[in-house]
Each structure stands twice: as C-alpha cells, then as structure tokens.
Amino acid sequence: MALTSAEVRRYTTRAGLSRTEGGTMALISEVYNTVFAALVLVVMAGAIVINLRASMGSGSISLNGSALTASHPGISALDAGATLMLTLAAALMSVEASVGPVIMTRPQTVWWLGLPLDRRGFIQPGFLRSMVWPLAGAVLVTVPLALGAVDPTAFGSSGGSVGSVAAAVGTSIGLALCIYGVATLAQIRGKSSLVRSVAGTAMIAAPLLLAADALLAASGTKIPWTWPLYLPTGWPLLAASGAVWPLLVALLGIAALWLAFRQLPALTTNALKDSAATGSHVAGSVLSMDSTELSRALSSADGSHSRAGKSLLPRRGMSPAAALLRSQLILILRNRSGLARAVVLATVPGIVASVQALSAPGLVAVVILFCAYFAASALASVAKQSAGNPSLNSLLPLDEKLVHRLHWVWPAAGMTLWMALMSILMVILAGGSWLLVPLAICAGPGVAAAAIRAAYRPAPDWTMPAISSAMGPIPTGAIRGLIAGPDAALIALLPLGICMLAGGVPNIAFPLALILSTLMYLWGCRVRKRPGA
C-alpha cells in the first residue's frame, strides 16, 4: 500500500520541525529589539511635542490643536470609505491573482507534486490556508469602517447597531470569498494575468479620481461621488447603514468558492510553481519591509518591457559617475508601476486629512511616514537592484561610497518633488499652514536616504535553518533588519510630524529638518562593514 498525500505532508512537517532552530524565544527576542527601538523613538518624539507646545504658549499641553485645520467640508466619510473599499478589493484581487491564490512552497512543488498520489491532498491545504488572509482582511477593514466611517442615518434607521455591523462584516466576508474564488478559478484556467491587469488599473484609478474630486470640491465645484458605494465593493457600507440585501453577496462567495474547490486538482504544476516563486519572493519582501521588491514580486509575471529613456543612454566621453546617473535615471523611468504608485501615494495623506473622521494629526503623520517611505522605496528601486548585484557597479571605476551616494541623487530629487506635491495637496484638501510645504520639502532628501539605507541592508539568509513560527519559517536575523530604513525615515520626518502634532511651525523646525536630512544622508549612504571584514 502506497502512502497517502496527507502522510507525506505529515512526514515532511514532522521531520522538518524536529530540527528547526531558535524557536519561539529567538523570535520573541527579535521582536523585542525592534519594538523597543520603536518605543524609544515614539517616547522621545512625544516628549519633544509636549515641550514644544508648552514653549509655544499653547496655554496647555493638550494635543487638540494642529497645523492642519479643517477649513472646508472636504470628502465625506462615506465617499472615502467606498473608494477605500474599492481600492482595497482591487488590491486584494491583484495580490491574490499574483501570488496564487493557491500557494505551495517551491520545494513542495518539486518534491510532492511529482508523486503518483492524490494531488488534492497536496494542493488543498494551501487553498484553505491562503483563504485566511482575505477573510481576516475583510474583518479588520470593515469593523472600523462600519463603526466610525458611515453615517448611521444615511440609508436606514438601524445603521450603527450591532446587527448592522455584523451584516457589514458578513457582506465583507462574502465579498472576500467571491474575490478569492474568482482568483482561484482564474489561476486554474490560466487567466490570472488578465485579472491582475484589470484589478491593478482599478487600484490606481480609484484614489486618483477621489483626489481629483476633492480638489474640485476645494475649488468650489462639487461633483457627486457616490457611485463607488453601489459597486459590490461598497455593499458592506450599505449593510453597515442598515440594509440587509447586500448579504446576498455571501451566497455568491460560497458558490464561487465551491466551484473553485471542486476544480483544485486541475491546477497545473506550472501554475503552482509560478505562484510558489512569487510567494517566496513576496514573503522575502514583506519580511524585509521592501515595498518595491514586494511590488516587483507581485508584478513579475507581467514583465516590464518599457523602452523609455533610450535617448539618455550614456555616451562616449562621459565620466563614470555621469554614466551611472544616466543609467539609473533610465531604469527609474522604466519602472512605470513604481512611479504610478509613488504618485498615488502622494495623494493619500491629503485624502486622509480631508476625511473628518480620520483627520487626527497623529494619524495623518503616521500615514505620511508610511506613504513617504514606500514612495522613496519605489524611487530607490535601482539602488536595491544594485545592492543585489554589486558586480554591476564594480564594472565602473567608482568608489563604493560614491556609488551609494550617486544612488541617492535621483531618489532625493524625486522625494523633494514628492514631498512638495504631497504637502500642497494636503494643505489644499484639508486646509492648514502653508509653512508645512517647505518643511516637508526639507525632509524629502532624508527620506530618500532612508530608502538607500534599506536598499543596502543585509538580505535575510533563507538557506539557513529558519526560526519556527506560527506564520511559518522566518529566517534568522530578518526581523532585526526590518528597522533599517524605516528608522531613518522616521527621524527625517520628525520635525514635520512634531509640528503637525504641536499645532504650529516654528522657525527652528526648518534648520532642524535640514540637519536631520543631512545626517540621514550620511547615515543612509555609508558603506556597511561586511561580516568577517
């Protein structure tokens, strides 16, 4: 009697678990170091805010004031919520279609799928496990939206009650199941690329359209923006407002899931190998908090064939530094999805600040930190590629430190423009002090340096036995590397964040921002000592 798929799975897991190293304590130790470092920065920043507010004579040390002032109605919470749901659903569909959604690891596809055993036994666990993420995401996104973002009286009298929140969560879960089922069917039928392309377009277009609508509203021309609410992605918000019929989407979700489940054995080994490669790329980029690498992992199947910037190719007689700068510019221009993502990210803080329910300065400051860091990562993607393949740089007669600094030039220029665009949009959409704009511009080069620091951080070593965790194996040292990059971005953005929290922009903030940006440049562009050197 031959083994069953389940027995092979169990054997592989048990034999592997018998020799994982480190275990939970090593994981806790790594998390502790990271969280401790973050807490120290937050406490320091909090102390500075309180002192600054006191010294500016705010009258009290309460944090109610802000450099942002809601001078006009801005975007309604319902409009923003519906657009957010559309964007998130498109993002979920795009991610699901990119990583699978049915995921196995590469060794599993190589060592399991060739066995003459029931394929469902190997594929089904990945199908069920991957379903957890969209379901958890649906609950996490819908509960706060249903509780805080929707006007309970907008569509019915029962909005805001426990029942309507439960209905919203149920609708959202149904929607997530639909997305998961459709993505699985697309994977089975080899149509993932088409689904990814449609979802990717919706994901970029929705926030840009909302920002355009908000700009028109700020200039006094209000165009009704309610259509995203009536798309299936907006139905959870209608359910939160008291409507019951959106729950029907749960039936559709279950039907899509059942259809996909029945066809699981039809998944080809090639499709599973592709998703395994993408999945491991995604896991690596998530653990290294590298949005550009993550984006590359998620879009790798599409391939980029841009020929932009061909006229900028280095010519004879050019210095090595100039040749490197030109090559970098060409690569940045060819990274169209990265540039589009950076533009979309520039609109997000303004949109968040203009939604009254979300306009708390602390929240907006955190959103700026994330958006700025991810935009800088997109612009510094060339540095990341260079770090992964240092032999390319060694072809040119340039000092390693100079190469790092040259990699900072274009991201610094880009982030200066990005911070200007982001802060101008924020002030127009949410109102507030125009002094925030030059202050944000001063921080731009520092955030770019943070992305360079992240690009050259040591990569996690996936070849060594990993630390066992509930989420799966985590490479030793990966979590320590997480803060390399975000730490420098946080420091560069401290003056901007503190001024937003403190409620004013003192003159001292400008030189402080410039000094911090310079320090981050020196820190981020330094050459790390190699292990054993």
Place this chain on the structure above:
Amino acid sequence: MSPQPLRQATLAILKLVSSKSSTPASAAKPAKNAEPILAAANKLRAGYGSAAVCGEVSFALRPRQALALIGPNGAGKSTVLKTVVGALAPVAGTCTVFGAEPDDRSLTFRRDVAVVLDEDAFFPSLTVSEHLAIIAAGHGVEDVAAAIENELEFFGLAREGDSLPHSLSSGQRRRLLLAAAFVRPKKLLVLDEPEQRLDTTMRAQLADRLSAEVAGGIGLLLVTHDPAFLLASATAALSISDTVQSLKPAAAAAAISAADPMAG
C-alpha cells in the same frame, strides 16, 4: 542533535515509512515486437508564446532507446525537452507521452515519468535521506531504506545522508536531484544536462548506469553537451538548431567535439 542520534531518528522515520509500502509499481516489459512508443514529437515547434526557438522536431522513443538532444547554447534543446514533458505548451505540432498529451496531472504520467530539470529547490530542514524517502515511499518502493542507501552510495552521498541541503555543494545538490530520479520506479527518464556540475568519474559512472537502465527496459530522453557521455548512454541523437537533424551517436559526439574541442 549529534550525528549518531540524528541518523537513528532518520532511520526510524524511514522504517516507519517503508512499513507502509508494498509492491513497487510494475515496470512491465512489453514484447520486443510490440514495443509501445513512450514519447513522441510530430513536427513539434518549441518556444515561448507564439515564437518558436528552433526547427521542427519529430521523433518516437521506445523502451530500450535513449535519445540525446544536442546543439549549441540557446539552440532550444531544453525548451524542446520541457515541451515534451508538458512544462511548456507547443508553439506548433504535437507531442505525446504514453500516447497522450503530456500532463503531469495524470497519475500515469507521474508514476511512469521521472524528470530532472535544473530545479534547485529543497526543504531546508529535511536531510538528504529524508528527501529521497519522500520520493521512494511516495512511489511505493518496497524497501525504502535499502533503496536510499544504494542511491546515496552510487552518487557518492553516503556521508551526506544526514546533511541538510544548505551544507551541500552545488555538485552534491545536483547528485541529490539525480538520485531522486533513480530511487523510484519509472518507464521514461528525462534529464536536462545530467553531466553538469559532476566530476569526470561521476559522469562516467552515471553514463554507464543510464546505459544499464536503458538496456533494462526504460526509455531515456536527455540533453547533453558531453560527447563521451553521449556515446556511453545514447542510442540516437537529434541535433537541434534552426534545422533539426537526426544523427547516430558517434556522429553526434563528433559534432559536439568539432563545435567545441574542450567539450566533455
């Protein structure tokens, strides 16, 4: 865990696995006059999307035959190989394995066809022996431990049985992949440049082993750049480029040597 207890633990697991297995999948030997076609290509154009990378390929491979695909780098040999085993869709023409379109979702295909492409993917926490145990036990090999021991011995991995993949050299990992193809029963063996990353002695031993396996009744389809390896293991050859030419092994070996005097 020190090496000795680790070895004992591995053997215990292997015993547990082998106690479940019974008769191995039979490799029926067809009558000599009615040898079935194991793999065939008919005016096959291999490539990516709608772009073919080489000329039309046609062949029929039967038991006790070994067909070598030769040609310069980038000629499309591996692309043809991947198309024949169903890893790529044909641009034009057809190919079959056991009379059907190649599809590893079919139980027959997975039971009877062993394929070794250059896929360097291993479970980081499983030893060399445990990797082989998955394959042997999954294919219903009766004495898993003995089969593993034989292959470890043949491929020079006897001392690496309890090693994890990250501690193996590139050549040892290649030998582990090859061992996985030999530790299980099969009717058709498909190898992409099996000589790569192997030393001269190992190449010669592997070529002899392949020759013996072919004589024993399997069909062999391989890509190779090594004239000596080809001469020792193949019964026929196809030169792959813009035009595809059928050659005797001696002529194929001579063609490789003429194109690259350092080959092998």
